[in-house]
Amino acid sequence: MAQWFxxxxxxxxxxxxxxxxxxxxxxxxxxxxxxxxxTAFAAKLSVVTTIAPLAMIVQDxxxxxxxxxxxxxxxxxxxxxxxxxxxxxxxxxxxxxxxxGGELDGWLDKLLVxxxxxxxxxxxxxxxxxxxxxxxxxxxxxxxxxxxRALASLVRALSAIDPPTEPQYAASARRISDxxxxxxxxxxxxxxxxxxRGFLAFHPxxxxxxxxxxxxxxxxxxxxxxxxxxxxxxxxLLDAARExxxxxxxxxxxxxxxxxxTVASEIGADVVLVxxxxxxxxxxxxxxxxxxxxxAYAFARALIAGAPPAE
Ligand SMILES: [Zn+2]
Numbered sequence: 157m158a159q160w161f162x163x164x165x166x167x168x169x170x171x172x173x174x175x176x177x178x179x180x181x182x183x184x185x186x187x188x189x190x191x192x193x194x195t196a197f198a199a200k201l202s203v204v205t206t207i208a209p210l211a212m213i214v215q216d217x218x219x220x221x222x223x224x225x226x227x228x229x230x231x232x233x234x235x236x237x238x239x240x241x242x243x244x245x246x247x248x249x250x251x252x253x254x255x256x257g258g259e260l261d262g263w264l265d266k267l268l269v270x271x272x273x274x275x276x277x278x279x280x281x282x283x284x285x286x287x288x289x290x291x292x293x294x295x296x297x298x299x300x301x302x303x304x305r306a307l308a309s310l311v312r313a314l315s316a317i318d319p320p321t322e323p324q325y326a327a328s329a330r331r332i333s334d335x336x337x338x339x340x341x342x343x344x345x346x347x348x349x350x351x352x353r354g355f356l357a358f359h360p361x362x363x364x365x366x367x368x369x370x371x372x373x374x375x376x377x378x379x380x381x382x383x384x385x386x387x388x389x390x391x392x393l394l395d396a397a398r399e400x401x402x403x404x405x406x407x408x409x410x411x412x413x414x415x416x417x418t419v420a421s422e423i424g425a426d427v428v429l430v431x432x433x434x435x436x437x438x439x440x441x442x443x444x445x446x447x448x449x450x451x452a453y454a455f456a457r458a459l460i461a462g463a464p465p466a467e
Contacts, residue, residue: 292363346449356419
């Protein structure tokens with residue numbers, strides 16, 4: 157290609173003015189740069205998810221073929237998310253965008269005007285998956301929901317964008333599926349003796365986790381993520397917590413813990429950190445399995461006197 161441009165520029169050189177020759181030369185450089193950029197970056201699919209646990213799962217699924225990142229990360233909450241300019245740039249560069257869908261991260265829809273033509277959008281709760289018996293959108297806190305519902309949607313989407321790699325995505329999904337079965341059993345082992353016990357969360361994020369592991373949500377300090385309770389709601393919550401003999405209130409890194417600490421001291425309870433979202437940069441909560449084990453140990457500490465600390 158470069159050679160052709162060089163020859164063609166030479167042929168024109170006798171008659172063509174200098175400006176045209178410079179122009180053709182520039183075009184040759186532009187083509188070379190574009191080709192180099194294509195080979196350097198086309199190898200990996202860019203996947204942008206709304207929340208970190210989805211990026212953890214997609215990265216595990218895609219391995220070397222994928223670079224997954226999350227819009228909500230670190231200490232920010234999915235319920236009060238505001239996009240940054242760099243988030244919009246990432247959305248514009250994504251081959252695949254993954255959300256839970258619905259009230260949790262429906263804000264993604266408004267940001268999709270800037271997406272790349274041909275980019276695929278997966279809203280897991282709408283992709284043939286209907287939550288049953290619960291309006292709680294924190295479905296990913298049930299590892300068997302990830303295994304039985306989310307994995308197939310993600311494999312389908314990755315394979316649609318990158319058909320030659322489908323066998324590898326499918327093989328990864330089988331490995332991850334087995335890992336999630338093990339994770340479910342490991343969490344059960346950590347939570348032995350907690351069946352039917354009540355817990356008080358900071359915001360109502362744990363009904364899928366509770367249903368899977370036979371725990372009982374007594375209530376939440378915030379009735380929905382990001383909204384402070386009324387005085388009446390708080391008084392009712394304190395009564396319910398005393399009644400249920402709550403030993404510890406679960407707080408979260410994405411939420412201001414002051415209100416939870418006040419509630420805890422009112423009822424003589426401890427506070428224990430749980431993390432529904434995790435953080436890709438974290439050493440102990442940066443992978444889905446680690447995140448869920450962290451939470452299992454936290455629940456055990458909150459529910460069982462003398463439970464061992466996290467390993
Ligand atoms: Zn939440």
